[in-house]
Amino acid sequence: MKKIIHFTGMQSFKFGSLERYFLHLIQQCSDEGYKTILQYETMPSSQSYLDELKKSGAEVMVFPTYGNPWRMFINCLSCLREIKANIVHTHFTGRNAKLVIPIIARMCGTRRIICMVHNKPPYQKKNIARFAYNLYHHVLPVSKSVESSLLTGGVKPDILNAHYLGLFGEKVRSKEDRVLFRKKFSIPGEAVVLICISFDAPFKGVDILVEAFQILYSKHKNIYLLSVGVDVGESRLPALATELGISDRVRWAGIVDEGWKTLSAADIYVQPSRSEEGLPLAIMEAMAMKLPIVCTNISGNVEAVADGKNGLICKPTKEDLAAAIEKMILRPDSWREMGEAGKGRFLELFDGKKSVEDLIGRYYL
Structure with missing residues (x-):
């Protein structure tokens, strides 16, 4: 059987939209006669995700591609020699692995070697990383902004093509779920709820959102902030909310499977990215x-959101974010129209089925 290996370079802590994308990609590849192997840095945490992977016939391999370069080289060499993959597809791997994997893959006779770039590299001129990227047959940035940065860094234009990811399944806010989640997180029914789905990392900017919320806290007594995806046991953000005196109106859902479902509790979605974002799947979910x-x-935020049409765009500072959120709070009559515009834009740009079909048809086969 023909084989595809994805070097994810990831630690997967939930069953989210990226995991769902992998599952649909695995199924479509299976229909084309390919078996899929997924490399992870650690075993995925979600048992539901692991169960679905087992049903799909995919195999999971666990070994690090970060850390000790020599160990990484041996791991990748052993893996590719054993699997003899027809297609190698990298994702969040580190710099050393990004260079080593295509070299080994070429030595092993891999037919197609693909690098998907999920975050925006901060290239202002040609960068040494171009030598690694240019070893791939295709480099697929997940947004046009990432594509532009890679071009600046010296990646060859003829191997570079922006490729949007997408979502699967009907996603609808319901009154029942709104009541359910508000009750679960002790949020009053009449409150205006801001929500953000994101893990805690500097480039995600969730700390900016917490500080922006403090600016609004005393002016708007009926607003609440619901955070989904932050590891409350490891993150300092809950302590920051306490220090700022706003913890009574901030709710931490933690890391949960299918976090998009909590969007039913919200009125406004906030993506406070500080830097490096490719194009967050959470924006697509919203x-x-x-x-x-x-x-x-x-980066890709501005490719998903048209300012004034399906949302508001601002600079990544607490003052500017607070001002934009307040502007949105004070315009409740525009929420429905913006939501409808966003849905239309989503259907046009981020259909998961089309994304997977294009990925396979243009770059795998």
Whole structure:
């Protein structure tokens, strides 16, 4: 059987939209006669995700591609020699692995070697990383902004093509779920709820959102902030909310499977990216659920959100984010129209089925 290996370079802590994308990709590849192997840095945490992977016939391999370069080289060499993959597809692998994997793959006779770039590299001129990228047959940035940065860094234009990811399944906000989640997180029914789905990393900017919320806290007594995806046991953000005196109106859902479902509790989605974002799947989820969006003007955010149409765009500072959120709060009559515009834009740009079909048809076969 023909084989595809994805070097994810990931630690997967939930069953989210990226995991769902992998599952649909695995199924479509199976229909084309390919078996899929997924490399992870650690075993995925979600048992539901692991169960679905087992049903799909995919195999999971666990070994690190970060850390000790020599160990990484041996791991990748052993893996590719054993699997003899027809297609190698990398994702979040580190710099050393990004260079080593295509070299080994070529030595092993791999037919197609693909690098998907999920985050925006901060290239201002030609960068030494171009030598690694240019070893691939295809380099697929997940947004046009990432594509532009890679071009600046010296990646060859003829191997570079922006490729949007997408979502699967109907995503609809319901009154029942709105009541259910608000009750679960002790949020009053009449409150205006801001929501953000993101893990805690500097480039995600969730700390900016927490500080922006403090600016609004005393002016708007009926607003609440619901955070989904932050590891409350490891993150300092809950402590920051306490220090700022706003913890009574901030709710931490933690890391949960299918976190998009909590969007039913919200009125406004906020994406506070500080830097490096490719194009967050959470923005797509909010668009699919017809939520108006406030986001920062970072990378792919502005490809998803049309300022004034399906959301508001601002600079990544607490002052600017607070001002944009307040502007949205004070315009409740625009929320429905913006939500409808976002849904239309989502259907046009981020259909998961089309994304997977294009990926396989243009770059795998």
